[in-house]
Amino acid sequence: MTNMPYFKINWRGQNMRKQQKRQAEEIVSLLGKVHEGIKKAVDTGRCEEAMGLLAQCQESAILLGETIEESEGEGFETVPLLEGYCEKVYQLYDALGKGQEVNGAKAVKALRKALIPVENSVKNNIKVRMEAVFLPYKASMWDSLESVWKAAEEDPDCDAYVIPIPYYTKNPDGSFRQEHYEGDQYPDYVPITRYEDYDFAGRHPDMIFIHNPYDNYNYLTSVHPFFYSKNLKQFTEKLVYIPYFILGEIEPEDKKAVEGMSHFVTQPAVIYADRVIVQSEKMRQIYVNVMTEFTRNISADRKYWEGKILGLGSPKTDKVLNTRKDDVEVPEEWLNVIEKKDGSWKKIIFYNTSITALLQNSEGMLAKMRDVFQVFRENQEQVALLWRPHPLIRATFEAMRPQLWEEYEEIVKEYREAGWGIYDDTADVDRAIALCDGYYGDHSSLVRLCREAGKPVMIQNVKLCAKRMG
Numbered sequence: 001m002t003n004m005p006y007f008k009i010n011w012r013g014q015n016m017r018k019q020q021k022r023q024a025e026e027i028v029s030l031l032g033k034v035h036e037g038i039k040k041a042v043d044t045g046r047c048e049e050a051m052g053l054l055a056q057c058q059e060s061a062i063l064l065g066e067t068i069e070e071s072e073g074e075g076f077e078t079v080p081l082l083e084g085y086c087e088k089v090y091q092l093y094d095a096l097g098k099g100q101e102v103n104g105a106k107a108v109k110a111l112r113k114a115l116i117p118v119e120n121s122v123k124n125n126i127k128v129r130m131e132a133v134f135l136p137y138k139a140s141m142w143d144s145l146e147s148v149w150k151a152a153e154e155d156p157d158c159d160a161y162v163i164p165i166p167y168y169t170k171n172p173d174g175s176f177r178q179e180h181y182e183g184d185q186y187p188d189y190v191p192i193t194r195y196e197d198y199d200f201a202g203r204h205p206d207m208i209f210i211h212n213p214y215d216n217y218n219y220l221t222s223v224h225p226f227f228y229s230k231n232l233k234q235f236t237e238k239l240v241y242i243p244y245f246i247l248g249e250i251e252p253e254d255k256k257a258v259e260g261m262s263h264f265v266t267q268p269a270v271i272y273a274d275r276v277i278v279q280s281e282k283m284r285q286i287y288v289n290v291m292t293e294f295t296r297n298i299s300a301d302r303k304y305w306e307g308k309i310l311g312l313g314s315p316k317t318d319k320v321l322n323t324r325k326d327d328v329e330v331p332e333e334w335l336n337v338i339e340k341k342d343g344s345w346k347k348i349i350f351y352n353t354s355i356t357a358l359l360q361n362s363e364g365m366l367a368k369m370r371d372v373f374q375v376f377r378e379n380q381e382q383v384a385l386l387w388r389p390h391p392l393i394r395a396t397f398e399a400m401r402p403q404l405w406e407e408y409e410e411i412v413k414e415y416r417e418a419g420w421g422i423y424d425d426t427a428d429v430d431r432a433i434a435l436c437d438g439y440y441g442d443h444s445s446l447v448r449l450c451r452e453a454g455k456p457v458m459i460q461n462v463k464l465c466a467k468r469m470g
Helices: 018-043 046-070 080-096 104-124 137-142 146-154 229-237 255-264 268-272 279-294 302-308 317-324 333-338 356-359 362-378 393-400 402-418 429-436 446-450 464-470
Strands: 128-135 158-162 167-170 177-180 205-208 221-224 238-241 273-275 347-355 382-389 439-441 457-459
Touching: 018 046, 018 104, 018 128, 046 104, 080 104, 080 167, 104 457, 128 146, 137 146, 137 317, 137 362, 137 429, 146 158, 146 317, 158 268, 167 393, 221 273, 229 238, 238 268, 255 279, 279 302, 317 429, 317 446, 333 382, 347 362, 347 429, 347 446, 356 362, 356 393, 362 402, 362 464, 402 429, 429 446, 439 446, 446 457
Parallel strands: 128 158, 128 205, 205 238, 238 273, 347 382, 347 439, 439 457
Antiparallel strands: 167 177, 167 221
């Protein structure tokens, strides 16, 4: 038979993916349509054209059989059915080649009779396998995806890939300054795939999960533009956005409070994702209200946002509630700070400094930090301070408060060299929450997480420090 252009399913592994099965079904459907062309060619005496179409059917069926064997294993039940179909195709091809009289309607009926079992087998016997890809960028934010990844990883019919992606800190003019990649900072039990090693276009995963909502609209950092939600949408059946943060719960009717947090909602990932998973049903109502108003001049109506945004809860809460104090590994240098002379533990206070506080009252905040450290240093025999600054503070100062970076860096240096407190710049915020006896610091998503974990919370007031020092 002559060569023909064909459609190869690019897949190797155990069981077909949804997309590959759909392609297989499309090939079978296409064969049925070609049969009609064969009938017309035979009935009008165009034997060479009919033979050419038969050659295409034969080669497509052979290729489909090879592809099924690659994914389902040799001898899979659909393959013998394809061989039977190919035999019918060859018999008709041979008869035409020998100049025998052929009835087009009867010939195509025989082909169709042989194809129907193939069609049924592809539809009913080939098991679909899902592929889910998780794209964290900062390791410290992995907890916003982890419980979803674990569910996918434990599903025997799903292949889950964790692919940390590169991100950049920005210059004040918005240009990219430095590339960062944190693929080596994830827990040992999380298998990591390098982003260069995954073919997004070729594999076309069924689902992609992201936690970065900003695309190019973040003043401090940006993931690589390839991983903007607007671009990722073309490489998957379903793009799912889960925020890396947890917001304080507010009432949907509180217009002032909603207005104050609406900038978290009107971001590219909310627009381009097929599903958005938020922390609660109240937050879902807020997202729906905000996005309905935000897109009122385009086709997206309230019903669209209600179907797209789901209030299923945050994986961050799952992670906090599942991380127990007795299970975490405490570094030796931390134990030197935590343990009393008799071996018992001091009370541990989780001190959190946020980006927002530093931007809103930079110099006052630096003075407040010095004041806090002095108080805890004086009481170090009873209380251990665990300071965990926001991981993007350095990028924030360098991009937006460069004149204060040197002073901030000096504060960090003095604190770390003194050795009486813990400085936590690791990716594992859940360990800090599990270990601490209480939270002190700025308003942030960590406040809600600590409360969920049953830890008392006290919010610092930078103005109190400023008054006392004045």
